[in-house]
Amino acid sequence: MGQTGIIIQARMGATRLPNKMMLPFYENEGIFELLVSRLLSAGLQMPIIVATTNSEQDNVLATVANDRGLSVYRGSEHNVLERFINAAKQFSVDRIIRICADNPLLDISALQHQITAFNNSDVDYWCYCTSESLPSIKTSYGFYTEGVTLDALEKVAEMTTEKLYIEHVTNYIYTHDTNFTIHKEEIPKTVSTNKSIRLTIDTPKDHELIKNIYTKLIEEHIVLEQEHIVAFIEKHPKWMEAMTTEMRNNIK
Numbered sequence: 001m002g003q004t005g006i007i008i009q010a011r012m013g014a015t016r017l018p019n020k021m022m023l024p025f026y027e028n029e030g031i032f033e034l035l036v037s038r039l040l041s042a043g044l045q046m047p048i049i050v051a052t053t054n055s056e057q058d059n060v061l062a063t064v065a066n067d068r069g070l071s072v073y074r075g076s077e078h079n080v081l082e083r084f085i086n087a088a089k090q091f092s093v094d095r096i097i098r099i100c101a102d103n104p105l106l107d108i109s110a111l112q113h114q115i116t117a118f119n120n121s122d123v124d125y126w127c128y129c130t131s132e133s134l135p136s137i138k139t140s141y142g143f144y145t146e147g148v149t150l151d152a153l154e155k156v157a158e159m160t161t162e163k164l165y166i167e168h169v170t171n172y173i174y175t176h177d178t179n180f181t182i183h184k185e186e187i188p189k190t191v192s193t194n195k196s197i198r199l200t201i202d203t204p205k206d207h208e209l210i211k212n213i214y215t216k217l218i219e220e221h222i223v224l225e226q227e228h229i230v231a232f233i234e235k236h237p238k239w240m241e242a243m244t245t246e247m248r249n250n251i252k
Contacts, residue, residue, distance in 0.1 A: 147179030
């Protein structure tokens with residue numbers, strides 16, 4: 001078995017919320033800085049690589065990553081599949097844990113479980129899923145990561161150049177599942193039964209709401225794990241209502 005590494009997908013040029021990675025979120029840190037801090041605090045014994053773009057506006061992400069001791073790969077803005085393949089090759093990673101940087105409430109314990117399970121398997125793709133078998137990447141929960149092999153990504157690159165699949169790195173794998181070996185692990189029922197949870201930051205309203213939720217979670221000393229977070233959010237009907245509205249307005 002080769003080396004496993006985390007690759008964080010991040011860029012400043014989001015259409016619906018420009019500069020969202022560095023907008024003040026908690027104690028003057030943006031969601032990118034916060035996520036990096038949480039990952040470093042977890043003591044994960046593996047490389048952490050930031051895969052960003054060659055765009056000048058992403059210089060700030062490269063600087064933050066370098067300052068925190070992370071590796072950086074810069075590549076195509078739109079061919080994200082190629083960016084991941086090249087990042088993995090450059091840093092000799094052949095088992096990738098893919099993290100999207102717009103999930104500041106990533107569940108570190110779920111991540112640690114996934115790393116162990118993925119490393120102990122021989123599958124091409126490992127993901128959390130809903131009770132309907134929907135991969136977590138297709139939800140807005142914001143708690144989860146994916147595991148994928150470099151070989152599987154290279155196979156995707158050989159099989160398609162379609163825009164959908166080069167922009168959404170793993171989409172081809174779980175929509176063509178007869179071509180790959182896949183493990184899906186169902187998320188807790190206490191999470192999956194609440195279809196309104198939206199902790200992925202995609203819009204200005206997401207950012208404002210989740211910033212407030214995060215601050216309250218810290219103030220109330222809530223454990224930053226999925227079931228504790230969902231239980232806390234469910235006690236606040238206005239948050240639930242706001243999430244439902246954003247979910248409806250931004251179908252994933």
